[in-house]
Amino acid sequence: MKLHFIINPAAKNGKSLNIWKSIEEKLIQKQIPFVSHFTKKRGDGKRLVKEIVKDNGAFYYIIAVGGDGTIHEVINGIYPFHRGIVGYIPAGSGNDFSRGYYIPKDPEKALEHILNLIDKQPTFVDIGKFQGVGFKKGVFINNFGCGFDAKIAVGANESNFKRIFNRFGFGKLVYVYYLIKELFRHRPLTISVDVDDRRKVFKKAWFVTVSNQPYYGGGMKISPESDPVDGQLEVIVVHNISKFKILTLFMTVFWGKHIQMKEVTILKGKRIRIRTDVPSILHADGEYAGVGNVDIELVPRSIPLLTEFPREGAFPTVRETDKG
Ligand SMILES: Nc1ncnc2c1ncn2[C@@H]1O[C@H](COP(=O)(O)OP(=O)(O)OP(=O)(O)O)[C@@H](O)[C@H]1O
Secondary structure, three states, X not given: OOEEEEEOOOHHHHHHHHHHHHHHHHHHHOOOOEEEEEOOOOOHHHHHHHHHHOOOOOOEEEEEEEOHHHHHHHHHHHOOOOOEEEEEEEOOOOOHHHHHOOOOOOHHHHHHHHHHHOOOOOEEEEEEEEEEOOOOEEEEOOEEEEEHXXXXXXXXXXXXXXXXXXXXXXXXXXXXXXXXXXXXXXXXXXXXXXXXXXXXXXXXXXXXXEEOOOOEOOOEOOXXXXXXXXXXXXXXXXXXXXXXXXXXXXXXXXXXXXXXXOOEXXXXXXXXXXXXXXOXXXXXXXXXXXXXXXXXXXXXXEEEEOOOOOOOOOOOOOOHHHOO
16 A cells, blocks of 8 residues: 655755655665655645545555644544544654654654554544634644644744744744743733533633643643543643743743642543633644634544554653653
8 A cells, every 4th residue: 555645845944855855765765655745835735635535435544744733734634534544754843743642753763663553553543623613623633722822833833933943953942932922912811611511711811722642832741641542632721820930831841840830720521612701813733723712522533543652551651752
């Protein structure tokens, strides 16, 4: 069976193209049949995948080569057709997907990982389905956010600074830049969050993040308890917090220690409804997803992924993917 690679040559400031060339060389060496599809602009990943899987009956291996934005588009192209088994070669600046889904960070090791799993049983992972009130709908595989963190994620992703910072190997600093910038501009919101019909209202809420896996923003462990095969989503609400403490939170978040703060509330469930007093910016896997209110629903074990999760009860305290 042929492998279809969806390559975002612009990811990691264009460095993903060199990563792809080394992967392509390995595939040719190993005589593995493949087709390469290059994205030219935002949205192409989803469109290309839809074109591949529209052929009725057949089943395809679809491998994303890029960052979190690329895997987001690939998942949105596959769902709800269910005719693709997904693989991932990390070639972006953040690569939170590889951290959360036990995929090696090194692209060539990630290829080996994929090739070892072909023809074996893939791991079916949960995803979140979102429906904005009066706008875009789609799915996310990492996380969905509303408020302060969405402003940072979308601002950083769409900024020219990201290109400049990436060029010098300081890609993550662009998030720090937007964090400081938004810290002075952001006005806390009143947010009502319904989780499986239980309502909580937060006054002076800074942000709400709905997570399917622990990581976002290039290694921040925003939701340490999230697990993409557990059949539930974690909702982290940060509220009633001073600007100084927000800075502390964004430092401790790399170790997941922020969840001990009294200003951080964690809720868990399958159906989540978020309503804000003032329309707020939203992100899905770090990509702009609209402005306003949103309903989210967990779709359990719906995407077959070429990866292996540790056996139940055998979760290491430090994930391999946390290192380095
Ligand atoms: N050929 C292209 N030119 C410009 N942008 C593209 C192209 N193909 C895809 N895109 C868009 O580029 C954006 C960034 O891609 P991606 O997230 O994969 O890389 P990254 O930003 O380097 O990595 P990360 O999100 O992990 O930090 C996405 O919004 C995607 O839709």
